Amino acid sequence: MDKYLVKDLMVPISEYATVSEGSTLLEAVLALEKAQEIFDHTQYLHRAILILDKNQKVIGKVSQLDTLRALEPKNEHLDKIEDISRYGFSQKFIMSLKEQNRLHNIPLGEMCVAAADLTVETLMQAPTEGEFIDENATVNSAIHQLVQGSHMSLLVTREKDIVGILRSSDVFAAVFHSMKACKLA
């Protein structure tokens, strides 16, 4: 386990789901589906789509959570509900208000159709400083970085280029494999 480097566990960017900036959410989801069909090394699915600029540089990432967030109703009333948390109301109370508000909103099916046309830039998260790791870093460092930042994946770099993605699921699989090998040997 100790001899593994990040580059040994990463998914090369060529095998990961990517779309260009300006793509719609639907195009991104289709890219994810296609990438998953081709990439069948493990039982773990890709969970995000990388967004590339015209120079093929990674400018952001759309995760499953970002996609679901696009389906959340947004209106002035909901903003007001969000605002009351600073007045000391309980989460249970706030959730009940949100639920009340949700009942007055458009059905989920219609919201899915509307969300499909959103451009990925409106949903993506730009990578933060702690989401990059060098391809020659140890898995131990990667684990620390994933845990500290509560990240689902890290972008793997070779000098200035992003060459892959290190998924927490792949790190977990490696750790699990090592644990099993040690304990059951």
Added chain:
Amino acid sequence: MKELEKLFIRIAQRVNINLRELGFNVKPYIWDLIPATQMNKFYAFYGITPNLPLHLQFRNSGLAGSYFLGKCRITDSLLYKTDVRGDELKKKGDIFYCQNFKIPISRDEEIVIEDSVLVKTLVHNFSHDPETPERFFIKDTVATHYANIHGAPTEGCFMGPFSTVDQTTIHDSIIGTFSYVQAGEISHLDIEPGTVWIRSPGVFNFLYRYPQDKLSTYIYFAPGIQPQGLFIDFVKDRQEAFQRVFELVNLEQPIPVPNTATLDRYAVVKPKTEIGENVLVSQRAYLQNAILGKGANAQENCYIINASLEGNNVTAHGAKIIEADMGQNVFVGFNSFLRGRPESRLKIGKDCIIMPHTIIDTRKPLAVPSGHIVWGLVTCPEELECNSISISAMSKITSKLTKGNLLFEGDGAQFVSAFQHRIQHILEANGAFYNGKDKKGPKGHAQKHQNMSFNTIQPYPKGKLEGLYPTIMIQP
């Protein structure tokens, strides 16, 4: 640059430093609120009574038109037509109960105002902060027209016009125009205008927010302008009557006053007004064709016009009652504005609780049934239905209530009980239950404030210190 201006700039900077996290600049709000020329126009004055400790200290401050009672220390501050009323401060030997603490008071409590600008503000009650039970502090704070600082130590705050902080310690916060906060302790909050927030952590939480477009008709405040709206016009229309009571040294008592009641000599009383036993009328109150039944009170900045109060009514600081009939035991909270019309009077049934900062403004006859709680903006029967609930129904709420703009979470019975307990305490403190015949029952302000003397003090009229008062210490 004169010292007054330097002081003003220094205070604004201190407040801004405290509010930097909220990105707030106080200067454009207050720069023109009190022109320097006004600060040497009015004398300051203080009350003398055998019933209260006398200990006043003024240092490097402007005090134009302001009033002081009890134990107060004012340093590096500008007060304009502000009332600092220290008649409910804790005394040495008292026990202050807070949560599970029983705190002995080791010395007479003092109101301490430092590095602050207070404009037409009322300071009253006592510190509810268990960490400073003997020091009711107001520090690095700007409070604008008709704000109430009631038992609420404040540090680094801006208070908009007609806002109230009540029994709450406030740190580094903005209290929006016409907002009311009673929440124990808050810090780093920007409370938007027209918020009425009453919270007892873990017990209940009451939040009402005024529709901004409707509130602006009544009161509106923005950087670079004076406060505007119906509230301001209403007060300005009656300002002249106060000039007379402040200008004359000796005033005849305008109406008969029972020997168990107090009518402050700095109140305005217009014809056809009647005052019953145990009534308290505080300074800067305005009565016109008003009937105040036994045990009723009208506190500072209250206006009661063409109205009757049947008895044991609390009209809290800044409340206004016009063309209305109030039943027994009606409580009208801080800065509320209740207005009927001559041809369509407003009737409030007995035992009602009109929450602080409520506006009832009706052009058609409107009656609030007995035993109801009313909040927010009410201009018609439909809005009354939306913004009221019977006390018995409220007492049955066990988890939550949402009604119109009201959000309530917690125990309704405890909410009602807390209010009723407080109303009872206010009536008692004001002397409503005093039995004059056999001199039994607790004496309150209505009895203790009789025969009070007033002394005046003056600022430098000219020169570098123009508008500031010399350092003065007044002791028994």
